[in-house]
Amino acid sequence: MDAFLIALEQVLSLETILWIAIGEVLGILIGALPGLTATMGIALLLPLSFQLPFAPGFGMLLAVYCGAVSGASIPAILIGIPGNPNALATVYDGTLMTAKGKASLALGSAVLASFIGGILSLLALVLFAPLVAQFTLMFGPAEKAALALVGLAIIASISGDELAKGIATGAMGLAIASFGVDPFTNSLRIPFPELFRETPLSTGIGLIPVLIGLYGVSQVFDDLKRLSSPPSEVHLQQFTETFPSLKKLRSMWRIILESTGVGTLIGAIPGTGASIAVFIAYDRAKKITASGKHGLEPVGTGCVEGVFAPEVANNAVTGGALIPTLALGIPGDSSTAVLLGALLIKGVVPGYQLFQQKMHLVYAVFLTLFLANLFMFLFQLKGIRWFAQVIRIPLSYLLPIVLILSLIGAYAVSGQGFTTAVYDTALCLAFGLIGYLLKKGGYPVAPLVLGVILGGMLEENFRRAIKLAQGNYFVFFTKPIAMVFILLAVVSVVLSLIQKRRSARLVKNSKF
Amino acid sequence: MLGNSRGVKIFFLGLSFLFVATVLFAAGKKEEGRWPDPEKTITMVVPFAAGGGTDLIFRALVEEFKKQVPCNVVISNIGGAGSATGTNEVLRLPADGYTLLASGTHTVAATLQGLTEGAFQIEGIIGLNWDPFIVATQVNKPWKSFRELVDAAKAKPKSISLGNAGMGGATGVASIGINQAFGGAFNVTPFGGGADLLAAVLGGHCDVGIFSQTEVVANRNMPRSLVVLYEKRSIIPELSDVPTLPEAGFPNVKIPAGSYRSVSVKKGTPPEVKQVLAQAFKKAFESPGFQEYMKKNGLIPAFTLLKDTDAYFEELRQMYIPILKEAGLLKR
Numbered sequence: 099m100d101a102f103l104i105a106l107e108q109v110l111s112l113e114t115i116l117w118i119a120i121g122e123v124l125g126i127l128i129g130a131l132p133g134l135t136a137t138m139g140i141a142l143l144l145p146l147s148f149q150l151p152f153a154p155g156f157g158m159l160l161a162v163y164c165g166a167v168s169g170a171s172i173p174a175i176l177i178g179i180p181g182n183p184n185a186l187a188t189v190y191d192g193t194l195m196t197a198k199g200k201a202s203l204a205l206g207s208a209v210l211a212s213f214i215g216g217i218l219s220l221l222a223l224v225l226f227a228p229l230v231a232q233f234t235l236m237f238g239p240a241e242k243a244a245l246a247l248v249g250l251a252i253i254a255s256i257s258g259d260e261l262a263k264g265i266a267t268g269a270m271g272l273a274i275a276s277f278g279v280d281p282f283t284n285s286l287r288i289p290f291p292e293l294f295r296e297t298p299l300s301t302g303i304g305l306i307p308v309l310i311g312l313y314g315v316s317q318v319f320d321d322l323k324r325l326s327s328p329p330s331e332v333h334l335q336q337f338t339e340t341f342p343s344l345k346k347l348r349s350m351w352r353i354i355l356e357s358t359g360v361g362t363l364i365g366a367i368p369g370t371g372a373s374i375a376v377f378i379a380y381d382r383a384k385k386i387t388a389s390g391k392h393g394l395e396p397v398g399t400g401c402v403e404g405v406f407a408p409e410v411a412n413n414a415v416t417g418g419a420l421i422p423t424l425a426l427g428i429p430g431d432s433s434t435a436v437l438l439g440a441l442l443i444k445g446v447v448p449g450y451q452l453f454q455q456k457m458h459l460v461y462a463v464f465l466t467l468f469l470a471n472l473f474m475f476l477f478q479l480k481g482i483r484w485f486a487q488v489i490r491i492p493l494s495y496l497l498p499i500v501l502i503l504s505l506i507g508a509y510a511v512s513g514q515g516f517t518t519a520v521y522d523t524a525l526c527l528a529f530g531l532i533g534y535l536l537k538k539g540g541y542p543v544a545p546l547v548l549g550v551i552l553g554g555m556l557e558e559n560f561r562r563a564i565k566l567a568q569g570n571y572f573v574f575f576t577k578p579i580a581m582v583f584i585l586l587a588v589v590s591v592v593l594s595l596i597q598k599r600r601s602a603r604l605v606k607n608s609k610f
Numbered sequence: 611m612l613g614n615s616r617g618v619k620i621f622f623l624g625l626s627f628l629f630v631a632t633v634l635f636a637a638g639k640k641e642e643g644r645w646p647d648p649e650k651t652i653t654m655v656v657p658f659a660a661g662g663g664t665d666l667i668f669r670a671l672v673e674e675f676k677k678q679v680p681c682n683v684v685i686s687n688i689g690g691a692g693s694a695t696g697t698n699e700v701l702r703l704p705a706d707g708y709t710l711l712a713s714g715t716h717t718v719a720a721t722l723q724g725l726t727e728g729a730f731q732i733e734g735i736i737g738l739n740w741d742p743f744i745v746a747t748q749v750n751k752p753w754k755s756f757r758e759l760v761d762a763a764k765a766k767p768k769s770i771s772l773g774n775a776g777m778g779g780a781t782g783v784a785s786i787g788i789n790q791a792f793g794g795a796f797n798v799t800p801f802g803g804g805a806d807l808l809a810a811v812l813g814g815h816c817d818v819g820i821f822s823q824t825e826v827v828a829n830r831n832m833p834r835s836l837v838v839l840y841e842k843r844s845i846i847p848e849l850s851d852v853p854t855l856p857e858a859g860f861p862n863v864k865i866p867a868g869s870y871r872s873v874s875v876k877k878g879t880p881p882e883v884k885q886v887l888a889q890a891f892k893k894a895f896e897s898p899g900f901q902e903y904m905k906k907n908g909l910i911p912a913f914t915l916l917k918d919t920d921a922y923f924e925e926l927r928q929m930y931i932p933i934l935k936e937a938g939l940l941k942r
Contacts, residue, residue, distance in 0.1 A: 235813035238814075238815030238816075240815075281802065284723045296727065300690075300691045301691050443660065443687075445662070447661075447803070449806070449809055450812065518699065562800075566815060
């Protein structure tokens with residue numbers, strides 16, 4: 099209880115509340131700007147958070163996270179372009195509602211859904227993270243390696259129709275992750291080690307410059323072609339605070355609960371994030387509403403239900419993704435991978451000891467996340483008219499700002515080492531170019547990110563598990579938890595392959 | 611046109627004169643001033659992430675050092691490649707005494723493993739302390755003493771895993787040293803840092819681990835400490851009943867089993883600057899605040915200044931060479 103009071107005292111200071119509010123506004127803006135992702139927003143504000151004490155610094159980052167996930171629905175609903183992958187599934191019913199002149203109701207539903215998803219997943223985090231932390235001692239190297247495998251297996255389902263291309267970029271991510279110093283022998287794994295021994299190359303390829311490059315810089319390159327097109331026309335109708343009725347909410351209980359469950363669960367699987375969860379939640383909602391019973395409108399016709407399901411799910415990812423991040427030090431998605439970096443730089447090592455010795459920090463995370471969700475709701479509710487204006491900012495202003503912020507972020511993130519900072523900036527630019535070329539060639543970038551995030555974890559724990567088992571490669575099949583994870587990985591690959599074949603057959607049948 | 615370009619030429623010539631004059635003037639002025647310049651900042655580069663054991667010790671020291679110098683002092687954490695990245699950053703900066711390196715066993719280990727030129731390119735200012743390591747295991751494991759552990763390991767070689775916090779660091783060297791002392795009976799396994807190792811030992815995934823004293827004490831569920839790898843028992847009350855190596859029955863085993871910390875500057879720093887630094891650090895070291903900090907954390911003072919620190923560093927290097935060589939980690 100003492101720990102909780104310490105946390106409360108830290109969080110309920112003017113400084114913390116102010117920084118969370120600032121982070122929230124920035125997060126919603128970043129979310130509302132097409133192309134800027136939550137991950138990039140967090141990475142950009144990372145250097146600023148280092149200057150602050152733990153509660154305001156980390157709280158601000160959490161606020162950016164929540165805000166960006168939720169804010170993405172604004173352009174998705176108004177102009178049919180998702181602010182970032184979190185709102186991919188919101189586009190369908192969102193734009194239909196706007197066409198029907200129900201934009202206010204769609205936006206109001208999205209805000210409410212985000213809030214419900216965020217708070218319910220926070221509840222899951224509060225309940226499960228300490229529970230998982232209790233079991234962290236059961237997570238040895240074999241279990242961690244198997245968990246990383248579950249994350250990598252998701253490549254199969256996020257690669258779309260191009261499975262081979264997804265595996266290729268995933269392998270590239272794994273290769274990038276193995277750059278630097280061998281964790282077991284301390285040998286250098288870089289080209290021409292004699293020549294580059296004393297360069298920052300020996301530090302390896304840092305996750306954060308790669309993420310900023312892939313999500314920020316490459317987006318700028320990609321958007322250059324849109325530069326000549328006129329800015330999006332937003333019909334600034336009078337937005338009113340319109341919510342779905344209480345009766346409607348009550349009838350949607352199943353959609354809300356299932357979407358929360360889907361979001362939290364997908365979030366908790368290492369490396370996988372909202373872009374998968376929203377589609378699953380949307381699909382589930384489609385099935386639930388198909389019968390048209392219980393006063394539900396069928397999803398896909400431009401109804402509240404179709405906005406609610408993905409918007410509950412994407413904010414439910416936030417709490418879910420933090421469960422393995424805090425309890426095991428394994429990031430749930432790319433955003434929490436950056437948050438994990440922020441924790442480590444602050445000297446907070448997640449895992450067993452965090453819950454044993456520094457429970458006040460854990461409580462501080464819970465409390466700031468609650469505030470972040472609350473502010474997200476209030477700000478977006480009151481400020482929707484202004485946030486919607488963001489869409490009208492011409493690209494010619496936006497792109498240079500994003501590019502400069504990306505480079506500053508990559509430079510500042512590495513601390514005060516000048517050479518390392520220059521190296522990281524160069525990495526960021528290089529990965530911007532790589533990301534651009536990959537997208538141009540039709541290669542998915544998400545598997546690459548997954549590989550970079552999980553590669554180191556998989557390699558180290560895989561080798562460690564085998565070393566501890568005195569060279570026995572079958573050690574993974576002797577541990578129950580590891581077995582469950584391996585089965586989960588196999589099932590997810592098989593399921594996604596079956597689904598792909600089925601949809602391919604459907605396409606074929608409809609042709610003839 | 612011609613006149614114009616000539617005018618430009620004269621203008622630039624004048625400008626370059628002015629520039630050279632300014633540089634000369636500034637340089638001359640610098641010679642006059644006493645070191646350190648109150649306008650400048652002294653940076654202590656800690657080659658590890660903030661919050662770790664080494665970082666905290668240097669933070670405590672810098673707190674006291676600040677009071678001894680007229681200028682600003684900051685800590686810069688540059689982690690990566692087993693302390694090599696931060697060390698290399700220091701080597702790239704001028705040898706003017708404004709950049710200090712938090713050096714120690716980690717610098718020696720990283721140098722011998724070929725990750726940096728560090729140990730050959732720095733000169734010691736002050737030697738600080740030793741943090742002796744402790745070998746500990748989970749309470750449910752069968753070994754009640756270090757003797758029982760060694761006997762069990764020798765009876766069935768490689769069946770007992772001995773974890774360290776990373777191959778390149780001081781615990782890595784210590785674990786290799788122990789393994790060599792007992793004929794390679796252990797299965798030495800590196801982990802990703804002290805916290806990772808502790809969780810693996812408490813969870814029973816790794817049989818025994820090598821920890822710093824504070825890591826053992828900070829835990830509510832303390833692991834069972836088998837031996838402290840030092841001549842004397844720990845000064846931390848909770849660990850005072852942990853036997854030393856001789857007490858555990860191994861008087862002849864000598865292992866560099868702890869981490870040593872010192873402060874260094876890049877080679878070529880003017881002697882008078884080093885002298886000023888040494889005197890300031892001596893006062894910081896002797897301050898009640900830092901002495902109290904060392905006592906509380908079980909750190910054993912190993913005070914030396916300048917040349918003596920260099921000599922001690924060389925001794926350390928000689929002690930490390932055979933261990934790393936036999937483990938196949940020696941690169942230079």
